[in-house]
Amino acid sequence: MIKVASYCRVSTDREDQANSFSSQVRFFTEYIDRNPDWDLYRVYSDEGITGTSTRKRVGFNSMIQNARLRKFDLIITKEVSRFSRNILDTISFTRELKSLGIGVIFMNDGINTMDPDSELRLSIMSSIAQEESRKTSMRVKWGQTRQMERGVVFGNSLLGYTVENGKIRIEPIGAELVRQIFMKYGIERKGTVTIAKELQEAGIQTPTGKTTWSCNQLLRILKNEKYVGDLVQKKSITPDYLTHKAKRNQGEEELIIIRNHHDPIIDRDLWDTVQAEIKR
Numbered sequence: 001m002i003k004v005a006s007y008c009r010v011s012t013d014r015e016d017q018a019n020s021f022s023s024q025v026r027f028f029t030e031y032i033d034r035n036p037d038w039d040l041y042r043v044y045s046d047e048g049i050t051g052t053s054t055r056k057r058v059g060f061n062s063m064i065q066n067a068r069l070r071k072f073d074l075i076i077t078k079e080v081s082r083f084s085r086n087i088l089d090t091i092s093f094t095r096e097l098k099s100l101g102i103g104v105i106f107m108n109d110g111i112n113t114m115d116p117d118s119e120l121r122l123s124i125m126s127s128i129a130q131e132e133s134r135k136t137s138m139r140v141k142w143g144q145t146r147q148m149e150r151g152v153v154f155g156n157s158l159l160g161y162t163v164e165n166g167k168i169r170i171e172p173i174g175a176e177l178v179r180q181i182f183m184k185y186g187i188e189r190k191g192t193v194t195i196a197k198e199l200q201e202a203g204i205q206t207p208t209g210k211t212t213w214s215c216n217q218l219l220r221i222l223k224n225e226k227y228v229g230d231l232v233q234k235k236s237i238t239p240d241y242l243t244h245k246a247k248r249n250q251g252e253e254e255l256i257i258i259r260n261h262h263d264p265i266i267d268r269d270l271w272d273t274v275q276a277e278i279k280r
Contacts, residue, residue: 001039003072004032007063009046009082021047028076041072054089064093067102079108080122081129086242090126091119130242137241148233148256155233159207160265161226168226168262175265177204178227182266185222186274192218222278228271229264232257 006028010021025043032040044063054060066072075097077083083106084090094104094113103114109125111118148154152166160174184190184198196213206213225232233256237249249255 002037002074003041004035004038004074004076005041005044005063005066005072006032007044007060007075007077007083009057009060021045024078032076038074042066054084054086054093064096067097067100070100073102075102075104077104077106080106080111080125081132084126085129085133087123087126087130090122090129094119094122134241145234145256151231151258151261153231153233158224158226159221161262168231170263170265174207178221178265181218181221182227182270182274185218186270186277189277192222219278222274225271226262227265228268229262230257230259231261 008021008024008028010024025045028043029040032038042063044059046057046059063075067075080090083104084093097104098113103112105112106122106125109121111121111125113119113122144154147166153163153168154166155163157163157171160171160178161168162171181195181199184195185192190198192215195218196215199213200211203211204213205211206217221227234249234253235255236246237253238244238246239252
Protein backbone atom coordinates (compact mmCIF):
# COMPACT_ATOMS: atom_id res chain seq x y z
CA MET A 1 0.00 0.00 0.00
CA ILE A 2 1.15 3.51 -0.85
CA LYS A 3 0.78 5.93 2.03
CA VAL A 4 -0.65 9.15 0.63
CA ALA A 5 -0.82 12.60 2.19
CA SER A 6 -2.66 15.57 0.76
CA TYR A 7 -2.24 19.30 1.18
CA CYS A 8 -4.86 22.01 0.82
CA ARG A 9 -4.83 25.73 1.52
CA VAL A 10 -7.17 28.70 1.25
CA SER A 11 -5.71 32.17 1.40
CA THR A 12 -8.46 33.99 3.31
CA ASP A 13 -10.82 33.26 6.18
CA ARG A 14 -13.93 34.58 4.46
CA GLU A 15 -16.98 32.34 4.69
CA ASP A 16 -16.96 31.25 1.03
CA GLN A 17 -13.28 30.35 1.29
CA ALA A 18 -13.89 28.48 4.54
CA ASN A 19 -16.51 26.41 2.72
CA SER A 20 -13.99 25.76 -0.05
CA PHE A 21 -11.47 24.72 2.60
CA SER A 22 -13.75 22.10 4.16
CA SER A 23 -14.74 20.90 0.69
CA GLN A 24 -11.10 20.38 -0.24
CA VAL A 25 -10.43 18.34 2.88
CA ARG A 26 -13.49 16.19 2.19
CA PHE A 27 -12.58 15.78 -1.49
CA PHE A 28 -9.04 14.56 -0.84
CA THR A 29 -10.18 12.20 1.89
CA GLU A 30 -12.76 10.59 -0.40
CA TYR A 31 -10.47 10.64 -3.46
CA ILE A 32 -7.67 8.76 -1.70
CA ASP A 33 -10.12 6.30 -0.12
CA ARG A 34 -11.42 5.37 -3.60
CA ASN A 35 -8.00 4.17 -4.75
CA PRO A 36 -7.46 0.57 -3.55
CA ASP A 37 -3.66 0.91 -3.69
CA TRP A 38 -3.60 4.04 -1.57
CA ASP A 39 -3.82 4.43 2.17
CA LEU A 40 -4.64 7.90 3.51
CA TYR A 41 -1.94 9.02 5.92
CA ARG A 42 -3.17 12.53 6.67
CA VAL A 43 -4.73 15.64 5.15
CA TYR A 44 -2.44 18.59 5.89
CA SER A 45 -4.03 22.00 5.64
CA ASP A 46 -3.62 25.73 6.20
CA GLU A 47 -6.53 28.14 6.39
CA GLY A 48 -6.29 31.90 5.94
CA ILE A 49 -2.54 31.79 5.14
CA THR A 50 -0.73 33.36 2.21
CA GLY A 51 0.97 31.11 -0.32
CA THR A 52 3.96 33.35 -1.06
CA SER A 53 5.80 32.29 2.10
CA THR A 54 5.95 28.96 3.91
CA ARG A 55 7.19 30.51 7.16
CA LYS A 56 3.80 30.69 8.90
CA ARG A 57 2.15 27.70 7.22
CA VAL A 58 2.00 25.24 10.11
CA GLY A 59 0.29 22.49 8.13
CA PHE A 60 2.73 22.74 5.23
CA ASN A 61 5.80 22.71 7.47
CA SER A 62 4.43 19.76 9.43
CA MET A 63 3.97 17.88 6.14
CA ILE A 64 7.56 18.56 5.07
CA GLN A 65 8.91 17.46 8.46
CA ASN A 66 6.95 14.21 8.29
CA ALA A 67 8.13 13.67 4.72
CA ARG A 68 11.71 13.88 5.94
CA LEU A 69 10.81 11.15 8.45
CA ARG A 70 9.47 9.03 5.52
CA LYS A 71 6.01 8.76 7.06
CA PHE A 72 4.30 8.72 3.64
CA ASP A 73 5.17 8.04 -0.01
CA LEU A 74 3.12 10.52 -2.05
CA ILE A 75 1.51 13.97 -1.76
CA ILE A 76 -1.60 15.04 -3.64
CA THR A 77 -2.62 18.68 -3.91
CA LYS A 78 -5.10 20.60 -6.01
CA GLU A 79 -2.75 22.83 -8.01
CA VAL A 80 0.62 24.54 -7.93
CA SER A 81 -0.79 27.82 -6.58
CA ARG A 82 -2.22 25.99 -3.55
CA PHE A 83 1.15 24.36 -2.82
CA SER A 84 3.10 27.62 -3.12
CA ARG A 85 3.04 30.93 -5.00
CA ASN A 86 6.81 31.26 -4.63
CA ILE A 87 8.67 29.59 -7.49
CA LEU A 88 11.84 29.07 -5.46
CA ASP A 89 9.91 27.37 -2.65
CA THR A 90 8.00 25.18 -5.10
CA ILE A 91 11.11 23.93 -6.90
CA SER A 92 13.16 23.61 -3.70
CA PHE A 93 10.58 21.56 -1.81
CA THR A 94 9.58 19.33 -4.71
CA ARG A 95 13.25 18.59 -5.43
CA GLU A 96 13.84 17.68 -1.79
CA LEU A 97 10.74 15.49 -1.73
CA LYS A 98 11.80 13.76 -4.94
CA SER A 99 15.22 13.02 -3.43
CA LEU A 100 13.35 11.32 -0.59
CA GLY A 101 11.41 9.25 -3.10
CA ILE A 102 8.21 11.21 -2.49
CA GLY A 103 6.32 12.52 -5.50
CA VAL A 104 3.83 15.37 -5.59
CA ILE A 105 0.78 15.19 -7.83
CA PHE A 106 -0.78 18.53 -8.82
CA MET A 107 -4.18 17.36 -9.97
CA ASN A 108 -5.54 20.38 -11.85
CA ASP A 109 -2.18 21.04 -13.52
CA GLY A 110 -1.63 17.41 -14.56
CA ILE A 111 1.87 17.32 -13.06
CA ASN A 112 3.53 14.43 -11.24
CA THR A 113 6.97 15.44 -9.98
CA MET A 114 8.27 11.92 -10.55
CA ASP A 115 7.83 12.36 -14.33
CA PRO A 116 10.98 13.30 -16.30
CA ASP A 117 9.63 16.61 -17.65
CA SER A 118 7.83 17.63 -14.47
CA GLU A 119 10.26 20.34 -13.36
CA LEU A 120 9.95 22.27 -16.62
CA ARG A 121 6.16 22.27 -16.43
CA LEU A 122 6.27 22.97 -12.69
CA SER A 123 8.55 25.98 -13.26
CA ILE A 124 6.11 27.41 -15.80
CA MET A 125 3.08 26.93 -13.55
CA SER A 126 4.97 28.27 -10.51
CA SER A 127 5.99 31.37 -12.44
CA ILE A 128 2.36 31.99 -13.40
CA ALA A 129 1.23 31.52 -9.78
CA GLN A 130 3.94 33.86 -8.47
CA GLU A 131 3.12 36.52 -11.06
CA GLU A 132 -0.56 36.34 -10.14
CA SER A 133 0.40 36.83 -6.51
CA ARG A 134 2.47 39.89 -7.46
CA LYS A 135 -0.45 41.37 -9.39
CA THR A 136 -2.80 40.72 -6.47
CA SER A 137 -0.35 42.42 -4.11
CA MET A 138 -0.15 45.46 -6.39
CA ARG A 139 -3.95 45.66 -6.63
CA VAL A 140 -4.28 45.50 -2.84
CA LYS A 141 -1.61 48.18 -2.32
CA TRP A 142 -3.24 50.42 -4.93
CA GLY A 143 -6.62 50.03 -3.24
CA GLN A 144 -5.19 50.73 0.21
CA THR A 145 -3.41 53.84 -1.06
CA ARG A 146 -6.64 55.22 -2.52
CA GLN A 147 -8.39 54.55 0.81
CA MET A 148 -5.59 56.34 2.69
CA GLU A 149 -5.97 59.33 0.37
CA ARG A 150 -9.65 59.44 1.33
CA GLY A 151 -8.69 59.50 5.01
CA VAL A 152 -9.30 55.88 5.97
CA VAL A 153 -7.00 55.08 8.90
CA PHE A 154 -4.84 51.96 8.70
CA GLY A 155 -3.39 51.11 12.08
CA ASN A 156 -4.19 50.30 15.67
CA SER A 157 -5.61 52.26 18.58
CA LEU A 158 -3.15 54.32 20.60
CA LEU A 159 -3.07 56.27 23.84
CA GLY A 160 -5.89 58.84 23.63
CA TYR A 161 -7.46 57.47 20.44
CA THR A 162 -9.41 54.42 19.34
CA VAL A 163 -9.16 53.27 15.75
CA GLU A 164 -12.07 51.21 14.47
CA ASN A 165 -13.36 50.55 10.94
CA GLY A 166 -10.88 53.06 9.52
CA LYS A 167 -12.04 55.90 11.78
CA ILE A 168 -10.14 57.53 14.66
CA ARG A 169 -11.93 58.86 17.74
CA ILE A 170 -10.77 60.47 20.97
CA GLU A 171 -10.69 58.25 24.07
CA PRO A 172 -11.19 60.74 26.94
CA ILE A 173 -9.14 59.12 29.73
CA GLY A 174 -6.11 58.50 27.54
CA ALA A 175 -6.49 61.91 25.91
CA GLU A 176 -6.20 63.64 29.30
CA LEU A 177 -2.94 61.80 29.98
CA VAL A 178 -1.61 62.85 26.56
CA ARG A 179 -2.41 66.49 27.38
CA GLN A 180 -0.55 66.18 30.70
CA ILE A 181 2.53 64.79 28.96
CA PHE A 182 2.55 67.59 26.35
CA MET A 183 2.01 70.26 29.02
CA LYS A 184 4.76 68.92 31.24
CA TYR A 185 7.22 68.87 28.35
CA GLY A 186 6.23 71.96 26.38
CA ILE A 187 4.99 74.39 29.06
CA GLU A 188 6.60 73.21 32.30
CA ARG A 189 9.83 72.37 30.43
CA LYS A 190 10.30 69.06 32.18
CA GLY A 191 12.49 66.46 30.52
CA THR A 192 11.33 62.96 29.61
CA VAL A 193 13.29 61.46 32.53
CA THR A 194 11.40 63.68 35.00
CA ILE A 195 8.03 63.05 33.32
CA ALA A 196 8.61 59.28 33.35
CA LYS A 197 9.44 59.41 37.05
CA GLU A 198 6.35 61.50 37.86
CA LEU A 199 4.03 59.17 35.96
CA GLN A 200 5.53 56.16 37.68
CA GLU A 201 5.21 57.77 41.13
CA ALA A 202 1.57 58.64 40.37
CA GLY A 203 0.91 54.97 39.60
CA ILE A 204 -0.09 55.71 35.99
CA GLN A 205 0.39 52.72 33.73
CA THR A 206 1.69 52.77 30.17
CA PRO A 207 -0.69 51.94 27.28
CA THR A 208 0.58 48.34 27.48
CA GLY A 209 -0.15 48.09 31.19
CA LYS A 210 3.40 48.47 32.49
CA THR A 211 4.27 50.55 35.55
CA THR A 212 7.55 51.91 34.18
CA TRP A 213 7.64 54.60 31.48
CA SER A 214 10.66 55.00 29.20
CA CYS A 215 12.04 58.20 27.68
CA ASN A 216 11.71 56.75 24.18
CA GLN A 217 8.08 55.90 24.82
CA LEU A 218 7.35 59.48 25.86
CA LEU A 219 9.22 60.88 22.86
CA ARG A 220 7.14 58.71 20.51
CA ILE A 221 4.02 60.24 22.03
CA LEU A 222 5.42 63.78 21.80
CA LYS A 223 6.36 63.29 18.14
CA ASN A 224 3.10 61.66 17.08
CA GLU A 225 1.30 64.04 14.73
CA LYS A 226 -2.05 62.34 15.34
CA TYR A 227 -2.33 64.27 18.61
CA VAL A 228 -2.55 67.56 16.74
CA GLY A 229 -5.16 66.14 14.35
CA ASP A 230 -2.89 65.31 11.41
CA LEU A 231 -2.61 61.92 9.74
CA VAL A 232 0.58 60.58 8.17
CA GLN A 233 0.41 57.11 6.65
CA LYS A 234 2.86 54.80 4.88
CA LYS A 235 5.52 55.36 7.54
CA SER A 236 6.24 51.67 7.12
CA ILE A 237 5.90 49.68 3.91
CA THR A 238 6.09 46.09 2.71
CA PRO A 239 8.31 46.24 -0.37
CA ASP A 240 8.57 42.49 -1.00
CA TYR A 241 5.31 40.66 -1.65
CA LEU A 242 7.08 37.33 -1.20
CA THR A 243 8.45 37.84 2.31
CA HIS A 244 5.73 40.23 3.59
CA LYS A 245 8.33 41.88 5.83
CA ALA A 246 7.55 45.46 6.80
CA LYS A 247 10.27 48.11 6.94
CA ARG A 248 10.52 51.81 7.70
CA ASN A 249 9.68 53.94 4.68
CA GLN A 250 12.88 55.85 3.93
CA GLY A 251 11.62 57.60 0.82
CA GLU A 252 10.85 54.51 -1.25
CA GLU A 253 7.16 55.47 -1.31
CA GLU A 254 5.47 58.85 -0.91
CA LEU A 255 3.93 59.51 2.49
CA ILE A 256 0.21 60.25 2.57
CA ILE A 257 -0.30 63.35 4.73
CA ILE A 258 -3.67 64.86 5.65
CA ARG A 259 -3.69 67.92 7.92
CA ASN A 260 -6.62 68.48 10.28
CA HIS A 261 -7.87 64.99 9.55
CA HIS A 262 -9.51 64.32 12.92
CA ASP A 263 -10.26 65.94 16.28
CA PRO A 264 -6.98 66.97 17.93
CA ILE A 265 -6.09 66.30 21.55
CA ILE A 266 -3.69 69.27 21.74
CA ASP A 267 -3.71 72.57 19.89
CA ARG A 268 -1.21 73.42 17.17
CA ASP A 269 0.57 76.08 19.23
CA LEU A 270 1.45 73.54 21.91
CA TRP A 271 2.43 71.04 19.24
CA ASP A 272 4.80 73.53 17.62
CA THR A 273 6.25 74.45 21.02
CA VAL A 274 6.93 70.80 21.85
CA GLN A 275 8.49 70.04 18.45
CA ALA A 276 10.79 73.05 18.76
CA GLU A 277 11.83 71.94 22.25
CA ILE A 278 12.54 68.40 21.04
CA LYS A 279 14.64 69.77 18.18
CA ARG A 280 16.51 72.07 20.55
